[in-house]
Amino acid sequence: MVRKGENIYKRKDGRWEGRYIKGRKSDGSAIYGYVYNKTYMDLKERLLTMKALYSHNYIFKTVAYQGTLNDWVTCWLTEMQRQLKPSTYASYTNKMTKHILPFLGHLPLQAITTANLNDWIKRIERDLSPNSVRIVYQVMMSCCTAAVKRELILENPCKYVVLPKKTPNNIHAITSQEQRALKEKAVTHPKGLAVILALETGMRIGEIAGLKWEDIDFSSDTLTVQRTIQRIQLMNGVNKKTKVIEGTPKSITSKRTIPLSKNVKSLLAKQKQQTSGDFVLGGNKPAEPRLISMWLKKICQSFHFANIRFHQLRHSFATRCLEKGVSIATISALLGHQSTKMTLDVYVNSFMSEKRKAINLIS
Structure with a gap:
């Protein structure tokens, strides 16, 4: 269970709390972030991911990010929840869960290539209209753009993806x-x-x-x-x-x-x-x-x-x-x-x- 130095604690309300360093103030003191979960093992896994994501803020990055797209999306959506309208956040989560992670979630974030994404686009084209494919792609693009800003990947692999052509709007007015x-x-x-x-x-x-x-x-x-x-x-x-x-x-x-x-x-x-x-x-x-x-x-x-x-x-x-x-x-x-x-x-x-x-x- 809990080991010394993990920064994991059992709260009075029964949940587990984990603490990690998000960055440093101008005087060198730490800025902490917190994660919570009902089970110890789930919290420990989440805490390790957050520590890896924020490691570049307080130590020299000598090891490349090893997480999968699934790992990064979990953190990205958590951040986006505070920035987006509830309806937009729900839309992002739905598209990730239904159309992105089932095909790409298992891949290491750093290993995802444009070729992987072109194959993924062809697969979701079987079930979605060209316009819907483009909307799902934009969510993936935003996710990878955020990863580039965090220096988790060097370049956005979505930049050169081949997308289906837009189709005309099919909703017609009544006479x-x-x-x-x-x-x-x-x-x-x-x-x-x-x-x-x-x-x-x-x-x-x-x-x-x-x-x-x-x-x-x-x-x-x-x-x-x-x-x-x-x-x-x-x-x-x-x-x-x-x-x-x-x-x-x-x-x-x-x-x-x-x-x-x-x-x-x-x-x-x-x-x-x-x-x-x-x-x-x-x-x-x-x-x-x-x-x-x-x-x-x-x-x-x-x-x-x-x-x-x-x-x-x-x-x-x-x-x-x-x-x-x-x-x-x-x-x-x-x-x-x-x-x-x-x-x-x-x-x-x-x-x-x-x-x-x-x-x-x-x-």
């Missing part, structure tokens, strides 16, 4: 006729407000779920997007539990103020009279995104519409704006995109019809 019919039915449906909000504001499903009455200003006819609701996966060993969380919008530009149409204002005022609680669609707690998606599905089924994905409503809002001649900058701001380039990239198919109109006008 104007379909949109009118859907709005007519949604107005009369008890759960139709979420559909109207998406079609007339372009809000994301998580933003609609997170909408509170305090975000709506009936005097100025505006609503402010300032939170989002998501269900994230918690990776706890073999138990893959999920949790609903309230977080900030996707990006800085996603926090935005949107004018309300008379129709939406009227429906919101009616909803406020009929419900209680902080949330517009959930009352005392939010209606999570998958429940809102189910509402849309039931509306489509009850009125014999083809099944529509909720994100199509956001695309339909943007497409109707394009058809009415709204500027790209305004559409981008309403959607909360980080740039007009992103708007152009996402709606390239919609812009094609506008290009044809322009050609026909001048010819």
